[in-house]
Amino acid sequence: MDLSFSPQEEAFRAEVRDFVRNNVPESVKGKTRRDFTSREDFQAWHKVLYKKGWIAPLWPAEYGGTGWTVTQRYIFNQECAEAEVPQVLPFGIAMCGPVIYTYGNEAQKKRFLPRILSGEDWWCQGYSEPGSGSDLASLKTRAVREGDHYIVNGQKTWTTLAQFADWIFCLVRTDPNVKAQEGITFLLIDMKTPGITVKPIILMDGAHEVNEVFFDNVKVPVENRIGQENKGWDYAKFLLVHERSNIAQVARSKKAVERLKEIAEAETVDGTPLIGTDEFARKVAELEIDLTALEYTELRTLAQEARGGHAGPQSSILKIKGTEVQQRITELTVEAIGYYGYPYSRAFGDNEYPPGPDYAAGESGHYFNMRKASIYGGSNEIQRNIIAKAVLGL
Numbered sequence: 001m002d003l004s005f006s007p008q009e010e011a012f013r014a015e016v017r018d019f020v021r022n023n024v025p026e027s028v029k030g031k032t033r034r035d036f037t038s039r040e041d042f043q044a045w046h047k048v049l050y051k052k053g054w055i056a057p058l059w060p061a062e063y064g065g066t067g068w069t070v071t072q073r074y075i076f077n078q079e080c081a082e083a084e085v086p087q088v089l090p091f092g093i094a095m096c097g098p099v100i101y102t103y104g105n106e107a108q109k110k111r112f113l114p115r116i117l118s119g120e121d122w123w124c125q126g127y128s129e130p131g132s133g134s135d136l137a138s139l140k141t142r143a144v145r146e147g148d149h150y151i152v153n154g155q156k157t158w159t160t161l162a163q164f165a166d167w168i169f170c171l172v173r174t175d176p177n178v179k180a181q182e183g184i185t186f187l188l189i190d191m192k193t194p195g196i197t198v199k200p201i202i203l204m205d206g207a208h209e210v211n212e213v214f215f216d217n218v219k220v221p222v223e224n225r226i227g228q229e230n231k232g233w234d235y236a237k238f239l240l241v242h243e244r245s246n247i248a249q250v251a252r253s254k255k256a257v258e259r260l261k262e263i264a265e266a267e268t269v270d271g272t273p274l275i276g277t278d279e280f281a282r283k284v285a286e287l288e289i290d291l292t293a294l295e296y297t298e299l300r301t302l303a304q305e306a307r308g309g310h311a312g313p314q315s316s317i318l319k320i321k322g323t324e325v326q327q328r329i330t331e332l333t334v335e336a337i338g339y340y341g342y343p344y345s346r347a348f349g350d351n352e353y354p355p356g357p358d359y360a361a362g363e364s365g366h367y368f369n370m371r372k373a374s375i376y377g378g379s380n381e382i383q384r385n386i387i388a389k390a391v392l393g394l
Contacts, residue, residue, distance in 0.1 A: 005071070012072055016079045023048050028086050034207065034362065034369070036086075039122065039164045045086045046119045055117055056093055063101045063109065064117045070306040074299075081251035089161070092116040092123040096169045099186070099239050103227045112167075112188070126156040126170035126189070126213060127236070133158070134379040136171070137180040137233065141215060143172035143187060145222065145229075150174070150187065152195075152218040158376070162198050162211040165191050175230050186232035188224040195219070205365025240315075240378060247377050248322030250295050256329045257288060263336045263359050274336055287328050294321045313390040316383035323373035323380065330367040337363055 005013070025044040028036070036042050049055040057073045059065025068076070080087075088094075097116045100108055115121040132139040141154025152172055162168065168189050175183030189196070195218040201210045226235055261284060264275035274280050301314045334341045340356030341364040374380045388394040 005075075009071055009075060013075045013079065016076050017083075019052065019054075020079050020083045020085055023052075024083065024085050030084065031086065034205070034366065042086075042089060042161070042164070043119050043122075046088050049088065050118055055088065055119075056097065058094060058098065059101065063113050070302045074302055078251045081255050084255060087252075089122075091125050091160070091165075091169075092119075092121065095125065095239050096123050096167075096188075099169070099226060099235050102238065103186075103235050107223070108188075108226070121166045122161075122164050124159050124162040124165035124168045124191075124213075126159060126168045128158045129155055130157055133375070134382045136236070136378070137184070139171055139173060139184065141170070141172050142176075143174050143185060143220070145174070148222050150185075150220045150222065150225070152187070152189065152215045152220055154215050156213040156215075157210075158201070159198075159211045159213045160209060162191070162213050163200065163208065167191060168213065169226075171232055171236055174232075178230070181233040183230055184232040184236070185229050186226040186235045187220055188226065189215075189218065189220050190224075193218050193220070204368040205362070207365075207369070209369075247373070248294065248298055248318035249326060250291070250298050250322065253291055253322070253325050253329060254295075256326075257284070257291060259359075260284065260329055260333050260336065263333060266357070266359070267336050267338065280332075280336070283332055287325065287332065290321065290328075291325050294318070294325060297321070313387055316378075316386045316390075319377055320374075320380045320383045326373050327370050330363070330370045333363050334367045341367075 025048065028041060028044045031041075046055060054066055054076070056063075056065040057068050057076055061067035066072075093116060097113060100112050100116075104112070112121070116123065126141075127136060127139075129139050129141060139154075141152065141156065143150040143152045145151075150172070152170070154172070156168075156170065159168070168191055170187045170189050171184050172187055173183055174185040177183070191198075195216040197214040197216070199212045199214070200208045201212060203209055226232070261275055264280060264284065265273050267274040269277055275284065297314070297317060301318065304314070337356065337360040340360035378386075
């Protein structure tokens, strides 16, 4: 595997670095998703990238994508992480969009793709249900066809940022009498449709990030169905490969480790920087070794894609190790800040100045929030089952 970059790729890196560092809106500079409270906050960087033509690195050029190589996409993600710019929400660009341009009909592509690119339409994901999270095939939200419409009844949960969404892409059960995976359909549903109710779920850090979404006799046109009826499981698996690969977040984890080491340099134990103590230095070293191994796994996956392959079960490996590394970073950060991590229960958005150094603010809330990382996108236990079956043949 050749890890060197060509002169053209280094020139591309310089172009990306210059653009990213000079065009991040002041309103979101230095902030993370946890700091955003409005739709405008989330969309500010999206709009800048859209205007530049860089909003959809994964998309084919024919649908408005960048047409970048795998290496260019890798460089772009590295530079965005290094500059700590906000992440573009994945639900439209990285998840629903690829499903539409891969499996949707021409009318659906013309209708939805331009508005996903521009950010005019905000999408959320209607997969998980009470009792149907990692066992997604057991979902119970029902869609019954009546003429040119489906009538949808049921509930979705943990629906991220549904309070802002214009549309939701949903898995619904259209045939209860066949094998679970064979009776599921993929629908695109307008969130303004009568019968949809969104109720907030307030997290441990006080944030309103996720929701419950209820469907009560919601009328959805058949033209909003992706592909064939009862074939939605195939489209869902395609989407989840994209989601799991993106969850790895190698570049941003590398930046987070840099910040962890800065904190551990500032915190002291009996006058010695924490990073200089044997026990903590060992933990950081083990973390960096695992992150390096994850980075090489990601590079091997990208090299395979560059040769015309696809991620497949490797996406499960990236998802497992990526989320485990992210969780360990938050664990070590809370360990480093010590007592300053206790006042995590302040209300989200509270403007009262927190005790302790600035770098300690909000870290305990981040730690608790990241407990979900090994569950979303398919729990890590399920990912191990996928690897056992698809890779090891067990």
